[in-house]
Structures are given as structure tokens and as C-alpha cells.
Amino acid sequence: MTIKHLSICIISLFLVIGCTQEKPQSEDNKSVSDTKAKELPCHPLTYAALFQQVSAEKYALEYQAYHLAKLALNQDLADESINQQRAVILDIDETVLDNSPYESMLVLQDTTYPYKWKEWLQKADARLLAGVKDFLEYTANNGVEIFYVTNRKEEFRDVTLANLKKHQIPQANTRHLIMRTKTSSKTERRSKIKEDYHISLLIGDNLNDFSQIFEEKSNESKKALIDNHKELFGSRFIILPNATYGDWEGAVYNYNYGLSEKEKHEKRMESLQGF
Numbered sequence: 305m306t307i308k309h310l311s312i313c314i315i316s317l318f319l320v321i322g323c324t325q326e327k328p329q330s331e332d333n334k335s336v337s338d339t340k341a342k343e344l345p346c347h348p349l350t351y352a353a354l355f356q357q358v359s360a361e362k363y364a365l366e367y368q369a370y371h372l373a374k375l376a377l378n379q380d381l382a383d384e385s386i387n388q389q390r391a392v393i394l395d396i397d398e399t400v401l402d403n404s405p406y407e408s409m410l411v412l413q414d415t416t417y418p419y420k421w422k423e424w425l426q427k428a429d430a431r432l433l434a435g436v437k438d439f440l441e442y443t444a445n446n447g448v449e450i451f452y453v454t455n456r457k458e459e460f461r462d463v464t465l466a467n468l469k470k471h472q473i474p475q476a477n478t479r480h481l482i483m484r485t486k487t488s489s490k491t492e493r494r495s496k497i498k499e500d501y502h503i504s505l506l507i508g509d510n511l512n513d514f515s516q517i518f519e520e521k522s523n524e525s526k527k528a529l530i531d532n533h534k535e536l537f538g539s540r541f542i543i544l545p546n547a548t549y550g551d552w553e554g555a556v557y558n559y560n561y562g563l564s565e566k567e568k569h570e571k572r573m574e575s576l577q578g579f
């Protein structure tokens with residue numbers, strides 16, 4: 305057994321401990337099924353991965369997001385005061401490509417990211433989200449440029465392009481694919497595009513795909529910022545659901561990704577507010 309495998313086993317043990325600890329039960333909710341349920345081991349990603357991969361509602365949300373994106377783009381195209389070349393900026397993971405098979409693998413193998421992330425990317429076999437291709441073809445046919453701005457590392461450029469090209473989506477080429485640089489913040493990369501283009505729309509699954517104002521903020525602060533900019537959602541910003549990961553989860557851990565799985569579990573439980 306290698307050190308990597310040993311650490312995966314230790315993490316798995318924490319996950320099982322985290323999910324099977326006893327919860328107080330009153331007399332009236334004690335039942336055979338409750339007793340069995342609490343004994344079931346569960347991975348923290350189980351429900352989120354199910355939602356992302358299995359839920360038909362999530363699938364419908366993909367169509368809904370891109371239908372809304374088309375309406376929003378039409379509104380922008382109708383604005384004759386815009387003289388600059390237009391562009392749409394999209395994130396890739398959980399925005400254009402669906403990585404739910406990777407998340408499901410983590411659950412099934414009882415492990416955590418980044419285990420086999422490289423292997424998954426190298427397969428270049430992620431599904432295109434529903435509605436994406438029609439939207440991108442419509443965008444390109446209306447003379448709007450498309451920039452794919454991702455936090456995948458530069459070493460994955462070729463496999464990312466291969467995955468995009470497999471789906472024959474427009475402008476899947478090196479000039480329009482902007483990989484992660486020194487920082488995960490996309491601010492600098494967006495600003496560079498803004499030097500030459502009018503940005504019609506930003507599409508992503510993470511608030512940081514839209515603006516730096518959301519970076520490193522608590523979820524409560526982010527909600528207050530959303531309230532202050534609510535008119536942008538559905539007009540300039542199109543957001544897709546991602547229950548499996550993102551800065552929403554980082555905020556739960558105060559962006560301390562170095563916490564152990566047990567500590568992360570404790571933070572998750574502390575964050576939940578019952579009635």
C-alpha cells in the first residue's frame with residue numbers, strides 16, 4: 305500500500321466516522337428504519353453528486369440557464385449604442401462541461417479531490433450541458449466572440465480543447481481558451497478581454513466567474529452583494545447550479561482548504577441552521 309492509498313483510507317475512515325455518528329433521538333421518532341439509516345456510511349458528496357448527475361430537475365435547469373442566456377443576449381444585441389465587438393465569457397467546468405462522473409467516482413471510491421482528477425480530464429469525455437451548443441451556435445452566428453475562461457491548469461489545455469472539439473462547439477480553439485494563470489481569480493483575465501470587447505454576458509457556476517467583489521467573502525456577505533446587484537442576474541450574469549463544489553463550499557470552511565475531512569465535516573454541521 306502506497307502513502308497515497310494509506311491517506312485515502314484515513315480520509316475514508318474520517319468520512320465514515322463523520323457520517324455515522326449518533327444523533328439524539330426522541331421516543332416518538334425511534335424506529336427500525338432510523339436505526340438502520342444512521343448506520344449507513346455516507347460520503348459528503350453523495351447527495352450533491354446525485355443532484356448533479358441524476359436529477360432531471362438539474363438537467364432542466366441547464367436548458368433554462370441557456371434559454372435565459374439567449375434572451376439576455378438578444379437584449380444586448382438590440383442595443384444599438386454598443387459599437388465595440390461583442391463577446392460572451394463562459395466558465396467551462398459545470399458551465400459548459402459536466403464533470404459529475406468524476407464527482408460520482410469520488411463517492412463510489414470513497415475518496416476526495418484531487419484523486420484521479422488528471423485521469424478524468426485526460427479522458428476528454430465530459431458531457432456538454434443541455435442547451436449549451438444551441439446557445440453557442442446562436443452566439444457565433446450573431447457575430448459575437450466566445451471566450452472560455454477556465455481555472456483548469458495550462459497543462460490541460462490540449463485535453464480541454466479535445467473535449468470541447470469533440471462536441472463541435474464554435475470557437476473551441478487556443479485563442480478563445482484562457483487557462484488558469486498564477487491565480488484562480490479570473491479578474492485579470494476578464495479585464496484583458498474587456499480591453500478589446502464589450503462583454504455581453506458572463507456565464508458560470510461560481511460567483512467568482514462574474515466579479516471579484518464576491519471573492520473570499522462569507523456566504524452571508526455574498527448574499528448581501530447579490531441583493532445590491534440583483535438586476536444583473538439573468539441579464540448580464542447567467543448562473544448554473546453546482547452542488548458538488550465551488551467557492552460557496554470554500555466559504556463554509558472560511559477558505560481554509562487545508563482542514564482535515566473531520567474538521568470540514570464539523571464546519572458543515574456548524575453552518576446548518578435548523579429551526
Ligand SMILES: [Mg+2]
Nearest residue numbers: 395397398509
Ligand atoms: Mg465552474
